[in-house]
Amino acid sequence: MVYDRMSDQPAFTSGDTYMRVPRVATPEELLAERPDAVIVGAPLDWATTHRPGARFGPRAIRAASNLRRGAYHLDLQVYPFKELRVVDYGDPEIAPGDIERSHAAVKRHVAEVMAAGAVPVVLGGDHSITYPSASAVAEAIGPGKIGVIHFDAHADTADESWGVALSHGTPMRRLVTSGAVPGTNFVQIGLRGYWPPDDVWRWMREQGMRWHTMEEIERDGLSAVLGRALAEVHEHAEAIYLSVDIDVLDPGFAPGTGTPEPGG
């Protein structure tokens, strides 16, 4: 019935799909489609400590994606959406203001994509979503088997933010402390500025985490740094989870980001 259907998700969730690939609505449809890759939205921002708004991210990315019509990549000379079967699994049933339940919904959604044998592509949302999302992937692949390449201005390895353990400043810490991803399997790229404080750096070193600062990129070039990062992550990991925080870019290129850090 129409009324029930339209009332089941907050207004900021998306009804559109990424690049107009087909929408799948249920785990059964997902399995039946046998997709190579699956788009998932994670429209939540109540784990941010400064400027919110990322709850509108998945909707905005989906709307903007439509401009990439046809999608033949000129340097690669490939039609990605012809080579791969891609569907959009929509947004999970997040609960505005409730981080734990929203994280659980994201994790369940990503786990269903993994169960369908597809690569999940998660559109955020604040960066706290990496904890449930990468956890679901780690559980599907096997404990300690995935590596994380993490593009960000900040390490996101706080133990808590004003007492909140699941904030946008803590996802990488949670992945380590929960056992989903060992510290040795992390390579961070683009760090700069004034975070984290030295006790967090100490903890990161103790875990065997590795990073490449923006200063290193400016000195040696992006290609060299990417080469090092890939070599490092492959020392320990069988599969790679790629996490991109938009604030790795300079705010001149992404003025809406919540915790802008000049110099990306």
Added chain:
Amino acid sequence: MVYDRMSDQPAFTSGDTYMRVPRVATPEELLAERPDAVIVGAPLDWATTHRPGARFGPRAIRAASNLRRGAYHLDLQVYPFKELRVVDYGDPEIAPGDIERSHAAVKRHVAEVMAAGAVPVVLGGDHSITYPSASAVAEAIGPGKIGVIHFDAHADTADESWGVALSHGTPMRRLVTSGAVPGTNFVQIGLRGYWPPDDVWRWMREQGMRWHTMEEIERDGLSAVLGRALAEVHEHAEAIYLSVDIDVLDPGFAPGTGTPEPGG
């Protein structure tokens, strides 16, 4: 196949539905749903003579509509979407920059809704869309049988705008000259300011068109004027086509309108 599907409409068309009512994609599905009312988008603005952007209107209205969750109207004490079966028939196949083909697509889309026995609700787009949309309704109901109640700051009865016959300044003229709606069947509400010039006023009088200016509304009140308008339109018409140009509101309430006219 995914590639074909996603490339068939411009990026500014909508993938979402109004208030999350079900989407129907084909005339067959439309007939099968037996709806009471059908949402149609008309995302075109290349018939405007000043500030464009209304092509994003249907997408923006659909996104904003989701906030009306549940939709129990407190004064009327009714659930409109429980009383009526409503579906969204998406956007017709408009062609950016080609007014004639875009109008033909709008007309066809609305005609299909009429054929399904439902009330069309068209989301614009610039006001030129009233010509194809009301024409489709007039053809379905019968020549001379519909009346038009038209809320607007401007009469939209020019014969042409810089030589363009199908501009956003001409739809009411086209409806009259094409025979779809006789001048006697028009009642305009909210006119004010500096348009149209006196030769257009003369033509309007000759056609038997009627109007109520914003000055009349301020003097006598909106209720009184609405009463007069309804009485007038029912003198000649069996059915009413309601046309609302957002610039009937003062620009303070709709700052994005293309041809703002203070005083609404």
Added chain:
Amino acid sequence: MVYDRMSDQPAFTSGDTYMRVPRVATPEELLAERPDAVIVGAPLDWATTHRPGARFGPRAIRAASNLRRGAYHLDLQVYPFKELRVVDYGDPEIAPGDIERSHAAVKRHVAEVMAAGAVPVVLGGDHSITYPSASAVAEAIGPGKIGVIHFDAHADTADESWGVALSHGTPMRRLVTSGAVPGTNFVQIGLRGYWPPDDVWRWMREQGMRWHTMEEIERDGLSAVLGRALAEVHEHAEAIYLSVDIDVLDPGFAPGTGTPEPGG
């Protein structure tokens, strides 16, 4: 020490004061100042279900307030800040993303103002703050003794929002169900549009809540309605808590509001 001091509150909290009244930092200072009225910020928005941003509200209101220099009210012919001793007690120690702890901090802050014998003036923040704030006042005055006059487009009497009990849609429900304010002591002004659904209306009637819709205001005038509201609230209450949701205004006057409702 400088470092500790600057790190104890999120960046969106305020360092400035309302209309440049003196800042007081501790409960002891508050008592010593013997103020008539005390400004309190409640910079939280993680209990919103749509557009966030109200966490910047207290800072923005304080900055804008400075324009009211001198503050002689021309119709009242009075200098409010000469007649009354007003201080700004800053923002409580909210925790971004944690509604319960943030509410507890707001409640404690307002309770301290009540203990100082002053009238609290709380700057939000999303409307969920009315629950802790009015609870603190009710506890200080005595159970069942305060009335609430509530200007809003929405009744804010949901039992939960997507399962969240302390959301911006529930504060008036929580005040009733917690016993802080009986339903008979509520008078709501400005309701309109599509919320709440009929089961919530039924609950409101059962509690003896009263309301005046925007339709009533348009028909009878604001003065008449205010007279009725004051008479009603005084039937049961010894003191009045005034709660204003900015969305009681039409979005044309407050375009940044999170859940805009036309017609205020």
Added chain:
Amino acid sequence: MVYDRMSDQPAFTSGDTYMRVPRVATPEELLAERPDAVIVGAPLDWATTHRPGARFGPRAIRAASNLRRGAYHLDLQVYPFKELRVVDYGDPEIAPGDIERSHAAVKRHVAEVMAAGAVPVVLGGDHSITYPSASAVAEAIGPGKIGVIHFDAHADTADESWGVALSHGTPMRRLVTSGAVPGTNFVQIGLRGYWPPDDVWRWMREQGMRWHTMEEIERDGLSAVLGRALAEVHEHAEAIYLSVDIDVLDPGFAPGTGTPEPGG
């Protein structure tokens, strides 16, 4: 002919005169044109005490004016630009940051319009421009002979603003103290809010200034108040200078104003 000339291109094309009336560049051209009314820009805002930007006012008003193409007023049934010969005399030679020299330039420009026997229409700019502009008119008409009807949220009768005698808060004071316009010849409409303080009110009363607050307009209606204002100003004045500060409107209708005052 003026009307034809200004109607030949869309409003968004480039053009720098008000409604595309002819530009005149020198006093000699001005005299030769024998205009009825003359547009003058006064692009200065360095006399503001809060949000600047009004220096872009004349350019923005001229650009926006082009939308009023043809300019037949539907309620008045008149083509103002056919009835009156109007030209645009451009902007005087203001000096950014130097109030005195800029005021002198405005005064000289307006005096030249008066010498041409035309009505000056001055586009601001901050409200300080009323001092040089009305002074030029008063000198041309004769001392004590003009009245000022002044629409504004604020009385603009301060003696100085942070020591600055020619600020946007002082023009009416300067007109009185310089002898250009006696206090008895002022009627102010729309005053509200928190300015001026009581010593300024006292001075205004001593000068015989009169005013009508926004509260009076809300109570008695705009028509009644305008009637009173016109009667009052005609008691003493042979000619009327009309001064409109955009902040007389509620900020909902003019969000860019520099010192917003709700309630207009």
Added chain:
Amino acid sequence: MVYDRMSDQPAFTSGDTYMRVPRVATPEELLAERPDAVIVGAPLDWATTHRPGARFGPRAIRAASNLRRGAYHLDLQVYPFKELRVVDYGDPEIAPGDIERSHAAVKRHVAEVMAAGAVPVVLGGDHSITYPSASAVAEAIGPGKIGVIHFDAHADTADESWGVALSHGTPMRRLVTSGAVPGTNFVQIGLRGYWPPDDVWRWMREQGMRWHTMEEIERDGLSAVLGRALAEVHEHAEAIYLSVDIDVLDPGFAPGTGTPEPGG
């Protein structure tokens, strides 16, 4: 003299020519001025397939140009407007919504500049204007004699956009198929991303068109690529038409562009 004239008022004052060079209104005046270069506006955007607004481009460029007061270039140590006689020929008589008539008007305007023996500098407007503008130049210089250096993120060589042959995605195709500019005479710089599809690439290769991708610029540097481009264009052409689409820049530098393509 041009330099003195344009430097006599601040940039924010009103004025409608590029850098305040003299305006010429008729072909006769144009010939009489014997200019070296002539500014032409082409304010049309109804040939765009996504975000419109470029119709305001010529006005905005002219307004912004005033800031370059004096215009002594410090690296070149030259006053361009002293070395060259430059005038502004205004905008042609475009027709909003009618691409063909608007293109014809642009072509006629540019042809008149060529007839005056001057270099046209055309301010857009959407990129479709390159078709009429470069056609006028090609006709004046001689068939096959001009080369086009084209800075853009996109090749703009579609055969049609949703059936529209004169869209902003097709001007380079039209120049080739009309015979105005042979494919061999094109050198494109800055291409990247997801357009055009492979059949269009094939057509471009068949025509002998050449291009330098942004990837090549990042690898070899802009100087090297410009050197190659100039060498290539001079193989076939006697004169060069330079075409710059603002979206060749990253959207961080030109956020208002209609079809943003990251990476410029």
Added chain:
Amino acid sequence: MVYDRMSDQPAFTSGDTYMRVPRVATPEELLAERPDAVIVGAPLDWATTHRPGARFGPRAIRAASNLRRGAYHLDLQVYPFKELRVVDYGDPEIAPGDIERSHAAVKRHVAEVMAAGAVPVVLGGDHSITYPSASAVAEAIGPGKIGVIHFDAHADTADESWGVALSHGTPMRRLVTSGAVPGTNFVQIGLRGYWPPDDVWRWMREQGMRWHTMEEIERDGLSAVLGRALAEVHEHAEAIYLSVDIDVLDPGFAPGTGTPEPGG
């Protein structure tokens, strides 16, 4: 008393502190704190010749600074605010619209910081503030003893701007002509575009001023240029005054700057 306190500065001045360091209110408190560095605001923009707004600069910088919580710099591995004692001395008593009095207030404020033996960090405000600020430093250090490293798109060495000697285009000229800083002690970095004209360049050469254009930076790299600049400034100066105009950055990174100059 509250009323007096809140009325003594314009609304756009700051009540907050930079990075929440302690506020000091009087010269006596300043001396007592024995700070290493002192923040000073200079909220004035009435010396600008184009887009104003920088008067809100100090308030905005202070609000944004709070995001740098903790402030451990990851590349330097240092807590600047633990190594140095920093306080915020607020804004001097500027007078909106009066450049001379505002400059005098800035100079006095900076002189008090120098008297306290601390390094002043001045937040602007338009660039005219460098004249009073660097003058105060030069007087404290001794005539001819300081050098100025000046990052800017423009040389700011005009003798006057539309007759105004203390504009944002003249501070470096004033420092030289007043004797505060000899021309030989200036090194400018980042110059580009169309200012100043050649007579000003000639004057700069005569004074022995030195500069490094953006073209030089693009050719040789920032590190090399900074090395040259430091060597040059140390030839003559014992202490360095660092002056940064935000327009040295490309407008893509600082879109609000008043006189944007592409290419930084």
